Amino acid sequence: MAGPAATYDLGKLHGGLRLAARKSESTGLPIQSLPLPRQLILPIDQHVGDPAQPLVGIGERVLKGQVLAEPPGTLGAPVHAPSSGEVVAIEPWPVAGRHGDPAPCIVIECDGEDRAMESWEEPIPYAELPGDTVLQKILQGGIVGLGGAVYPTAQKLMQAVSCDLDYLILNGAECEPYISCDDMLMRERAHDIVSGARILLHALQLDCAYIVVESDKPEAIRQLAAAMTDAGDERLTLKQIPTIYPSGGEDQLVQLVTNREVPSGGLPTDIGCLVQNVGTAAAIHDWLQAGEPLISRITTITGDGIANPMNVRARIGTPLAEIAEFAGGYTEDARHLVIGGPMTGKSVSNDRVPLVKATNCILVMSALPANGPELPCIRCGECAAVCPVQLLPQQIFWYACADDEAQLREYGLIDCIECGCCDLVCPSHIPLTYDFRMAKARIRELADEKARAERARRRFEARNERRQREQSEREAELARQKAEARQAGPDAIAEILKRKRREDGD
Amino acid sequence: MEFERHEAPHMVPTANVARMMQQVLLALVPAAVAHIWFFGPGLVFNLLVATAACVGGEALMMRLRGRPAVGALSDYSALVTAALLAFALPSLTPWWVTATGALFGIVVAKHLYGGIGFNIFNPAMAGYVVVLVAFPMHLNLWVAPRMGDIDYQFLTILQTLTYTVTGSLPDALTYDDISRATPLDAMKSGLNDLRTTVEIRSLPIMGDFGGVGWEWIGNFIAIGGFWLMVRKVIRWHIPLGVGAGLLIPAGIMWLLSPGTEPSPGFHMFSGAALLCAFFIATDPVSAAASPKGRLVYGAGIGFLIYAIRTWGANVDGVAFAVLIMNMAVPAIDRITRPRIVGHSKDAGTL
Numbered sequence: 001m002a003g004p005a006a007t008y009d010l011g012k013l014h015g016g017l018r019l020a021a022r023k024s025e026s027t028g029l030p031i032q033s034l035p036l037p038r039q040l041i042l043p044i045d046q047h048v049g050d051p052a053q054p055l056v057g058i059g060e061r062v063l064k065g066q067v068l069a070e071p072p073g074t075l076g077a078p079v080h081a082p083s084s085g086e087v088v089a090i091e092p093w094p095v096a097g098r099h100g101d102p103a104p105c106i107v108i109e110c111d112g113e114d115r116a117m118e119s120w121e122e123p124i125p126y127a128e129l130p131g132d133t134v135l136q137k138i139l140q141g142g143i144v145g146l147g148g149a150v151y152p153t154a155q156k157l158m159q160a161v162s163c164d165l166d167y168l169i170l171n172g173a174e175c176e177p178y179i180s181c182d183d184m185l186m187r188e189r190a191h192d193i194v195s196g197a198r199i200l201l202h203a204l205q206l207d208c209a210y211i212v213v214e215s216d217k218p219e220a221i222r223q224l225a226a227a228m229t230d231a232g233d234e235r236l237t238l239k240q241i242p243t244i245y246p247s248g249g250e251d252q253l254v255q256l257v258t259n260r261e262v263p264s265g266g267l268p269t270d271i272g273c274l275v276q277n278v279g280t281a282a283a284i285h286d287w288l289q290a291g292e293p294l295i296s297r298i299t300t301i302t303g304d305g306i307a308n309p310m311n312v313r314a315r316i317g318t319p320l321a322e323i324a325e326f327a328g329g330y331t332e333d334a335r336h337l338v339i340g341g342p343m344t345g346k347s348v349s350n351d352r353v354p355l356v357k358a359t360n361c362i363l364v365m366s367a368l369p370a371n372g373p374e375l376p377c378i379r380c381g382e383c384a385a386v387c388p389v390q391l392l393p394q395q396i397f398w399y400a401c402a403d404d405e406a407q408l409r410e411y412g413l414i415d416c417i418e419c420g421c422c423d424l425v426c427p428s429h430i431p432l433t434y435d436f437r438m439a440k441a442r443i444r445e446l447a448d449e450k451a452r453a454e455r456a457r458r459r460f461e462a463r464n465e466r467r468q469r470e471q472s473e474r475e476a477e478l479a480r481q482k483a484e485a486r487q488a489g490p491d492a493i494a495e496i497l498k499r500k501r502r503e504d505g506d
Numbered sequence: 507m508e509f510e511r512h513e514a515p516h517m518v519p520t521a522n523v524a525r526m527m528q529q530v531l532l533a534l535v536p537a538a539v540a541h542i543w544f545f546g547p548g549l550v551f552n553l554l555v556a557t558a559a560c561v562g563g564e565a566l567m568m569r570l571r572g573r574p575a576v577g578a579l580s581d582y583s584a585l586v587t588a589a590l591l592a593f594a595l596p597s598l599t600p601w602w603v604t605a606t607g608a609l610f611g612i613v614v615a616k617h618l619y620g621g622i623g624f625n626i627f628n629p630a631m632a633g634y635v636v637v638l639v640a641f642p643m644h645l646n647l648w649v650a651p652r653m654g655d656i657d658y659q660f661l662t663i664l665q666t667l668t669y670t671v672t673g674s675l676p677d678a679l680t681y682d683d684i685s686r687a688t689p690l691d692a693m694k695s696g697l698n699d700l701r702t703t704v705e706i707r708s709l710p711i712m713g714d715f716g717g718v719g720w721e722w723i724g725n726f727i728a729i730g731g732f733w734l735m736v737r738k739v740i741r742w743h744i745p746l747g748v749g750a751g752l753l754i755p756a757g758i759m760w761l762l763s764p765g766t767e768p769s770p771g772f773h774m775f776s777g778a779a780l781l782c783a784f785f786i787a788t789d790p791v792s793a794a795a796s797p798k799g800r801l802v803y804g805a806g807i808g809f810l811i812y813a814i815r816t817w818g819a820n821v822d823g824v825a826f827a828v829l830i831m832n833m834a835v836p837a838i839d840r841i842t843r844p845r846i847v848g849h850s851k852d853a854g855t856l
Contacts, residue, residue: 014847019517099511177517255847264848321507330507337509338516347512363516371518375581376623378523380790381741385797389847392795395839412846420515427521428623434513 011259013252015386016244017421019343021216023180026302026309031184033313034326039088040108040317041354042068042079043095047144048151049075054106060087064116065293067142068106077152077357078142082295082315085110096320096339096356100349108317123289126199131161134203134288141287142294142357147171147182147248147277148340150358153284156276159269161204166272168209169257170197170281172224173241173248175214176341179361181298182278184311186213186220189282190227192289196281198233199288204274207235210257211278216243245343246419250275252388264415279360294357301327305334305364314355320362321351333366343420375428383422383432389415393422393432400439405446413439523622527582529739530785533730534589537781540726541597544651544719547663548597551670555601556588559608567617583622587611590630590786594778594825595637596648598666598684600673603641607633627832628792631825638825644673650686651719653710689717689776690821693768702765707772716775724780731784740788743797747804748783748811749774755812767816777822779811786824792832799835799842806831806838 045051052069056062062081069079085108092102126134139154170193174182186193197209211228213221221240228236241247241256251262253275260271268275279298286292295316302309307328314323320337324330338345339353340361355362383393391412399407413436422432485493541549564584568575578584591607611633619625638645649661661669661684665676675681687695689711696706706712713721734740752773759767773779778786787793787807794803807827814823 100509251848261848264846266848334507335510336512336516338512338514342514342516344514345516346514347516348509349511350508365516367510368512368516368518372522373577375523375577376621378583378623378791379793379795380526381795381797381800382521382738384795384844385741390844391846392843394795411843412849415846415848418514420517423515424517424519425521426519427523427526429519429522431513433515 146279175248563612715771751805751808
């Protein structure tokens with residue numbers, strides 16, 4: 001029996017915060033299945049990379065698992081029909097990715113029959129297939145990183161196999177308050193996570209995977225340990241990490257687990273690590289072992305604006321309003337709708353937005369307490385003390401105010417992971433994370449401007465060069481004509497002059 | 507349903523500047539009570555004058571700068587400046603001396619540099635240095651502490667108030683009747699007269715480590731300071747730096763020559779060393795930014811206090827030490843920048 005995981009040889013994370021977890025609100029019930037909604041709204045851009053291109057037309061009948069849209073380029077993921085029905089519209093619809101502003105979506109009117117494709121597949125004997133075939137297969141499942149970053153999984157894996165990998169790390173840290181979907185997944189489907197991990201190890205040709213869970217999830221740890229014992233796979237190790245926000249950030253997790261730092265601007269694969277969310281592992285299992293592409297996910301609906309916080313498994317495309325209704329509706333105080341956790345989540349303007357692959361949490365909050373005005377920075381240094389990347393936010397803030405790009409780069413603005421820790425400890429209530437986001441955007445803008453200016457300069461120089469070349473060519477031509485005339489002798493010159501005079505006379 | 511948008515993080519900070527400053531003021535209360543017990547009610551009048559001048563000066567400057575005065579005053583930082591200045595001044599100080607220091611600190615050192623957050627120099631210490639230079643005689647006049655059986659003159663509340671307002675003593679009394687050399691004074695002049703530390707330490711004004719009264723005030727300042735650390739209003743780096751910077755050279759010199767060098771304990775419990783370590787040097791605005799930088803900054807202050815006391819003309823050196831290290835902050839900040847995670851090495855250079 002692989003006993004409960006021990007916390008051992010962990011790297012150190014600088015700073016971070018111990019936040020009130022507020023997860024027990026939503027972990028009282030098992031994961032609930034949401035009934036099929038009337039309509040499913042599927043944004044074609046649910047992932048990092050190019051938006052998928054619709055393959056279906058309005059009026060077309062689709063089956064559960066049918067590919068509705070496919071990415072045009074090399075980076076992206078297909079979108080599958082989460083249930084059977086009719087495509088009734090392809091139009092802009094409010095989406096969470098744009099804070100409730102519209103983006104192109106495929107709208108399906110469900111027929112309620114939930115009929116699956118005939119080719120709804122049998123388990124794939126992945127162990128007999130070569131790794132890259134398995135990767136190709138994963139690509140077709142529409143699977144993206146379910147921790148919130150929604151990077152297409154297959155492409156992340158393909159990039160990783162070209163690197164010298166040591167570890168696969170499954171992220172079950174789930175460090176933001178309120179969110180408990182991974183916790184519940186680990187409690188209820190530990191075997192599927194372990195199975196997904198083994199598929200990943202096979203696809204990557206690796207022999208070491210860490211499943212990492214924060215210490216405040218004892219039940220999840222117990223279930224995973226049991227599932228690992230059942231699997232009897234020695235390549236898997238369970239690691240327990242302290243409950244400190246933001247230990248679940250990809251780079252932070254790598255640092256904690258392996259004591260290696262992801263180089264600035266680099267990826268974990270640069271230091272031999274590949275991180276996948278536990279939910280992603282389960283989705284890979286679902287696709288390869290049960291033939292179900294990524295058409296549903298577990299999401300936490302919680303917060304003091306929700307009557308009965310819980311975790312639900314819902315089809316991708318379900319309007320959030322229906323999930324909220326399922327969870328007992330809103331309380332009177334509901335004021336903010338946040339997709340994701342309270343630290344990094346995106347606030348959206350209305351609940352018509354659909355559940356997408358990235359939606360790990362629907363947080364409905366009452367009005368935030370009045371915060372007092374923003375005061376000047378008093379350089380107390382609390383922000384630097386909590387920064388997990390060991391930046392000096394107070395200095396970055398200073399240079400952001402001064403719009404000093406060189407110093408912003410020097411002080412590592414680009415390395416800021418926007419975890420929000422500094423905001424929470426600032427006695428002057430400066431919205432540091434927001435200011436840093438703005439400053440980053442401004443730097444990108446400046447870089448664009450610079451690139452534009454550089455292009456303009458090159459264009460200008462090319463033009464000058466061309467003119468110069470033409471000028472010298474003209475001069476050469478003139479000189480040649482002169483020389484020719486001279487060679488032809490005085491009579492010829494007189495002839496030419498006479499002709500010219502005649503022409504002028506006309 | 508429609509919702510209000512909000513920028514992440516969707517949680518509100520719990521700390522605020524006003525509460526920090528209130529806690530600093532609260533942490534000074536035990537020391538203030540001890541101060542009044544040992545040196546009479548003068549501190550109360552100094553506090554009143556300094557507070558009036560700081561608040562008035564801040565309101566005036568905010569008005570001149572075209573900003574709402576309430577905003578600046580509600581952060582309580584002017585009150586902290588007033589309190590620190592009042593603590594630094596002798597308990598008997600005429601009002602114009604206190605007011606000059608307070609106004610210089612607030613008007614010049616704080617607001618002419620852009621107000622809270624932008625001042626390079628510690629306002630209280632800038633004000634103190636100005637009055638030290640402008641009114642040296644007044645700043646040398648320390649009344650004798652309450653010392654049990656020793657015969658001493660203690661001014662009544664009314665007499666203290668009269669002195670604060672007019673700058674003159676009651677007819678029957680002279681300065682010599684009420685004042686005593688401070689422990690640091692006695693040590694310095696004693697050593698100059700080639701007496702040994704043991705002889706000097708046997709004077710009635712001397713206590714267990716520092717001077718009678720002074721060391722008790724020091725105890726309460728340290729208690730207040732530790733409470734601020736527990737409350738996380740201040741961190742430990744600067745106090746430790748100041749302590750190490752002062753005690754290490756003092757300790758070495760004392761071990762080498764205990765007869766001519768005062769003990770580290772004497773240094774720590776005399777003058778404003780403890781007040782500096784916990785309350786003055788820890789002003790975040792004018793201090794270095796990073797933990798390492800704060801250790802260096804504190805150590806610099808501690809060492810300068812030792813150097814000024816030992817080799818300088820002044821009896822105590824806290825104000826100068828703090829102001830000099832204030833000037834060094836930009837350099838310290840550059841040199842002690844922490845290594846950003848994922849970067850190869852310390853990028854800090856001058």
